[in-house]
Amino acid sequence: INYKVEVKKNENSREILLPYRLLYNILREEFLILKKIFKNLFNKGFICVNNSLAVVLIFFIRKLGGGLQFYYNYWALNTIIRINRYPLLLIKEIFRIIVKAK
Structure with a gap:
């Protein structure tokens, strides 16, 4: 699936x-x-x-039992992305309502 990410624009349309x-x-x-x-x-x-200049913050945290846990944070990237789709978090609830519909 290809998905185009739209970036927010400022008042000058940039x-x-x-x-x-x-x-x-x-x-x-x-x-x-x-x-x-x-x-x-x-x-x-x-x-x-x-070739994007966009970055993602990554860091490692040492596990108690040894080894490293990899984490990433898209917060900075998410601040400039225009959200035009929303997840269906309650899909089971939606299906339950649809099944009961007449």
Whole structure:
């Protein structure tokens, strides 16, 4: 499924730019985990190569039993995206109502 993301526009009808920060150094262990995650998502078709300057905040938290947990935050990206679709969070409830309809 292809989905076009529409970016919000400012008062001059120009796309709002995403705030950005410089890249920072990560540990080799974190880099290898990140590389594995990206390869997996790319091979499944969930992400693709592009030239966007948009970024996603990622970070790692050490698990109690050892290892690292990967987290990502799309908050900054979500602030500039125009939402034109909404999820059906209560689909079971909707189906129940439809079945009872006459």
